Amino acid sequence: MTANCLGPDGKPVYLCSGSTPEPLVCINEYTATNMNMPPSYTPWGCTAEQLCETVRFAATPTGEPSSTGASDTLEYELNPAATKCALEALRDGKAGKLTVIWDDGGLADFNKSVQADIFLLGDGTVLYESRESWGCCGLYKVYKSGRLRLKDKATFDACIAAPEGAARASCFLGFSSTEVMSGNEGAPPWTTGTCDEKTPACLP
Secondary structure, eight states: OOSSEEOTTSOEESOEETTEEOOOOSEEEEEOBTTBOOTTOOOOOOOOOBOSSOEEEESSSSSSOOSSOOOSBOOEESOHHHHHHHHHHHHTTOEEEEEEEEEOOOOGGGOEEEEEEEEEESSSEEEEEEEEEETTTEEEEEEEEEEEEEOOHHHHHHHHHSOTTHHHHHHHHSOOBGGGGGGGGSOOTTEEEEEOSSOOOOOO
């Protein structure tokens, strides 16, 4: 991701090919080849205060792979207090970091989990990065955003008021079925799905 290229209108674009700007891309996808991420991928890696404990949704009560099979929905919210804390931080425009993990509870090599790091910039935008891993093969796919715009406060209040478990997973992640866990490539449902035009960067 090259953040200082300018498009024909003089505004920054997120991806450049040599000296020729490409259209603005709000969320970039990186896929591993032979378990190696492409050289173009660099994590955000921002240094920021962790605002809440890790938010976790899972298809098993413990969040661990199951030898007897797992639910086909993310029906277990392992730390509801952390979910509420994270939603309040997003709603209230705080600056800092949130971590979210969801796991399908699959057996050993087939277990799929996703960890998302959300860097709140304190101005109504966030940097979002999710990393999808498989038990057999490690890191498989990454989605990395520019400065995603947050929705209004009512969006977060509605999710806070949602029942714990699958309903909360649905409003926080955008889905609750383990069959669509690869849906993490989309912007989180509490964002507008668009990025502002400022150069994406960690807070100083």
